[in-house]
Amino acid sequence: MTTLENVVAVDWRSGKDQIYFFFKDTNTYSRFSISENRVPTTYPLPVSLNWSGFHNAQNLRFGFTTTGFDTDAIDGDILWLFDRYDFGDNSPCVRKYDQDTEKLISTLSLQNTRWHQLVPYFDKIIAGTWWQTSPGRAHLFRFLLNNGKTLRLDFGYGTIIEEDINEKTWPGLSAYKDRIITAAQNDRTLADNYLYIFLTNNEYIRYNIQENRALSGPISINDENWPGLLQG
Numbered sequence: 001m002t003t004l005e006n007v008v009a010v011d012w013r014s015g016k017d018q019i020y021f022f023f024k025d026t027n028t029y030s031r032f033s034i035s036e037n038r039v040p041t042t043y044p045l046p047v048s049l050n051w052s053g054f055h056n057a058q059n060l061r062f063g064f065t066t067t068g069f070d071t072d073a074i075d076g077d078i079l080w081l082f083d084r085y086d087f088g089d090n091s092p093c094v095r096k097y098d099q100d101t102e103k104l105i106s107t108l109s110l111q112n113t114r115w116h117q118l119v120p121y122f123d124k125i126i127a128g129t130w131w132q133t134s135p136g137r138a139h140l141f142r143f144l145l146n147n148g149k150t151l152r153l154d155f156g157y158g159t160i161i162e163e164d165i166n167e168k169t170w171p172g173l174s175a176y177k178d179r180i181i182t183a184a185q186n187d188r189t190l191a192d193n194y195l196y197i198f199l200t201n202n203e204y205i206r207y208n209i210q211e212n213r214a215l216s217g218p219i220s221i222n223d224e225n226w227p228g229l230l231q232g
Contacts, residue, residue, distance in 0.1 A: 002230060003202060003230075004021075004181065004198060004202055004221055004229070004230065005181065005200070006023070006024045006025050006181075007021050007022065007023050007024065007181060007182055007198070008021070008022045008024065008057070008060045008061070008062060008063060008182050009021050009022075009127075009182045009183060009184035009196070009198060010022070010062075010063035010064060010065065010079060010081070010184055011064060011065045011129075011184045011185045011186070011187065012031075012065060012077075012079065012099060013065050013067055013077045013099065013187055014076075014077040014099035014100050016033065016034070016035045017034045017035065017186065017187060018031050018032060018033055018034060019031075019032045019034065019184045019186070019196070020032075021229065022047065022057040022060055023044060023057070024057055024058045024059075024060060025058075026044070027046065027047050027048060027056060027057050027058055028044035028045060028046055028047060028057075029043070029044060029045060029047050029050075029051075029057065030043040030044045030045075030228070030229060030231075031043055032226065032228070032229060034186060037227065038227035038228045039226075039227065039228030039229050039231065040228065041228065041231070043228070043231070044231075051097075051104075052102060052103045052104050053095070053097075053103070053104025053107070054081065054095055054097065054104055056083075057083075059083045059084040059090075060081060060082070060083040061082045061083055061084075061092075061122065061123075061125055061126070062082050062125050062126060062127050062128045062143070062182070063079060063080055063081040063082060063128075064079075064080060064128050064129045064130055064141075064184075064185065065077055065078065065079050065080070065099065065130065065185075065187075066078050066080070066130050068138075069130070069138065069139075070096075076098060076099070076100050077098075077099035077100060078096060078097065078098060078099065078105075079096075079097040079099055080094055080095070080096060080097070080115075081094065081095040081097060082094050082095075082110065082115075082118070082122070082125070082128075083095065085107070085109070091109055091110070091111075092109070092110040092111070092118075092119060092122040093107055093108060093109055093110055094107075094108060094110050094113050094115055095107045096108075110122065114155070115153075117153060117160040118143070118151075118153070118160075121143070121145065121151060121162070124145040124146050124147055124149070125143050125144070125145055125146075125151070126144055126145065126146050126180055126181065126182060126183075127143065127144040127180065127182050127183035127184075127197070128141060128142065128143040128144070129141065129142060129143075129183060129184070129185045129195055129209075130185070131209060132193075132209075133209060133210050139154060139155035139156040140152065140153070140154050140155075140156070141153040141154075141155075144165070144177075144180055144183060144197070146180075148164060148165050148177045148178060149162055149163065149164060149165065150162070150163050150164070150165050150169055150170060151163075165177040170207075170212075170214075171212065171213040171214060172205070172207070172213050172214025172215075172217075173197065173205065173207065173214055176197075176199055176205065176218065179199040179200045179201070179203075180197060180198070180199060181198045181199060181200060182198050183195055183196060183197045183198060184196055185209070192208050192209065192210040192211060193208075193209040193210065194206050194207060194208060194209065194215075195207040195209055198221070199218055201218075202220060202221040202222070202230075203218035203219060203220055203221060204218065204219055204221055205217070205218060205219070206219065
């Protein structure tokens with residue numbers, strides 16, 4: 001693999017923080033260890049043999065992690081995977097995955113879940129993340145769309161707002177809004193959280209969530225700053 005494309009990145013918070021990359025064309029995935037700053041040489045691996053209850057990443061749209069957000073797992077880390085249901089009518093669904101037990105809890109129609117407001121935008125969403133800027137601000141989620149738009153889903157107010165990606169909503173990102181492939185958060189301890197926004201041409205932007213601004217222009221994705229990610 002020499003080019004990062006048709007991929008979905010998600011954050012993983014149980015244990016040592018990781019970022020998982022699902023390669024949809026090959027139905028494989030890699031695990032980037034943030035503490036070790038590399039992908040182990042054993043990756044990529046088949047999704048179908050290594051993820052409980054989740055076997056096909058080809059229809060995956062986006063995903064992200066929450067901690068203590070869900071009532072069924074008050075202190076747990078939950079990975080939410082949004083894809084199309086592969087056992088029936090191909091409608092949008094959400095898979096609720098317990099990171100602590102590494103088991104799938106449920107697969108439900110998106111329309112019948114707390115995320116139902118995303119249904120009209122489902123096929124446009126290319127990335128989403130939990131936008132927790134403080135302990136008291138834990139109900140906001142933000143999404144990047146493939147048409148230069150962005151969503152703010154706020155469970156505290158029960159609202160969803162569609163906006164343009166511009167210098168007011170995503171400072172430093174608007175020039176690259178048509179190149180976004182996927183994104184994943186680095187939930188850093190005792191420091192501001194970063195959102196890594198991956199672009200075409202093997203580049204990425206490091207975005208500060210608390211400050212709501214891009215910290216860098218595009219940085220090359222290579223074996224020096226993302227060791228092992230392009231292997232396989």
